[in-house]
Amino acid sequence: MPVKLQSSGGEDHEEDARIEIVPLIDIMFFLLASFMMVSLSMTSIHRVNLKLPAAKTAMADNKTPPIHLAVDAHGVITWDAKIVTPTEITERLLAMKPTEDTKVLIAPDQDSRTQAVMSVIDAARAAGVEKVSFETKLQAP
Template sequence: MALTRKRGSRRRPRLEIIPFIDIMFFLLATFMMVSLTMIRNEALPVHLPKASSSVPTDPKDRVTITVAARGELYWNRDRVSLEELRGRVSELKSLKDPKIYLNADKDVPFEEVVTVLDVLRKDGIYRVAIQTAKPSTSNHAPR
């Protein structure tokens, strides 16, 4: 027996909401993933020394001082001289708890890193985080 419609009755179109919910979740996940990749990194790429106690840091409200392989100094991404570094560090004294991250290439002579630490200590900044990278698992015991 075939189903027949009555002549005057019209079937109203149904709006299926489940596919719309799927699309909204997909868009939400996509926007979240894109926004995570837009985090601004202020440090310059250098070859960090390895340390097994390395932990990730929060990039908000911080200053990164970088000593590049050839000894150049950078304040976040701006190249500065030692004198400019001293001036910018003295401006940080007005902050309650300045967050300073020292980023030095592993091939930089230790004396240059100590010079930067000395500039920070002269202005009363003693809390400095030295950035390192986690050692890879393929490395053998340290030399």
């Protein structure tokens, strides 16, 4: 049943009341954009804060995402921001049943000891992973 509008003078108008859709759509788009921006700002990367060594010949690898391991300056090894030992690395890799495409990416701190990095390489190779590489930052020319 349409709503009848009356002016202050008491005369009847035959116009039906209606809801304007355009402002409603504008508000919905604004809310959608706001929620998207807030959800993107809530995303955080769970990585160990490292100072990566620089390499002039670094290349980006954009294929299958590798397994990220980090070795900090004190020799602490982390996998997805959780501290692990070389034995745990081997066990977790074996549980994943690595294929020939499985890659391990090691991010060593520039001040880390070589022995800690070698233990990570040995743990990955003990699980049958042959593709082991190092994460570096590109050195500016």
